[in-house]
Amino acid sequence: MRSLPVSPAKNPHPARVSTPHARPRRKARRFEEFEARRLLAVINHAGEISIDETWSGADVHVLTGDVTVKAGATLTLQPGAVVKGSHFTHDLIVDGALDARGTVAAPIVFTSIHDDTAGGDTNNNAAATLPAPFSWGGIVLRGAGNVLEHTEVRYGSSG
Numbered sequence: 302m303r304s305l306p307v308s309p310a311k312n313p314h315p316a317r318v319s320t321p322h323a324r325p326r327r328k329a330r331r332f333e334e335f336e337a338r339r340l341l342a343v344i345n346h347a348g349e350i351s352i353d354e355t356w357s358g359a360d361v362h363v364l365t366g367d368v369t370v371k372a373g374a375t376l377t378l379q380p381g382a383v384v385k386g387s388h389f390t391h392d393l394i395v396d397g398a399l400d401a402r403g404t405v406a407a408p409i410v411f412t413s414i415h416d417d418t419a420g421g422d423t424n425n426n427a428a429a430t431l432p433a434p435f436s437w438g439g440i441v442l443r444g445a446g447n448v449l450e451h452t453e454v455r456y457g458s459s460g
């Protein structure tokens with residue numbers, strides 16, 4: 302599915318879209334060192350979410366296919382949650398609501414499976430593969446009531 306950029310007019314709390322290099326250098330290094338120390342469990346996700354679900358901030362959440370939050374359901378991401386897409390066709394599609402309220406200390410990061418700087422070396426290949434734009438699909442927000450705060454989206458097809 303083709304991803305569309307989140308429209309600022311429809312999203313009062315747009316995600317801050319950046320690459321690691323867009324950060325001030327020192328801040329980026331601190332963040333990467335912090336991330337490298339974190340030992341996170343990996344949880345795979347694919348398919349439909351039709352009742353409310355919460356993804357832990359203590360885990361890396363890998364999209365192994367499209368994940369669709371159905372109308373009426375809310376997917377809540379805890380601060381510190383890292384969501385990694387593993388293929389350019391894999392989107393997080395939200396017909397219900399996405400509640401992603403990170404904090405300054407524990408932002409929520411959407412990125413590629415190849416990005417080891419968030420949540421560690423999830424694909425267990427050290428730096429053999431590197432993330433690039435279009436490494437995964439993106440976030441498709443089609444419902445109302447989405448909240449994204451202190452959330453970064455890296456290397457998707459839409460940001």
Ligand SMILES: [Ca+2]
Nearest residue numbers: 417422426427
């Ligand atoms: Ca890796």
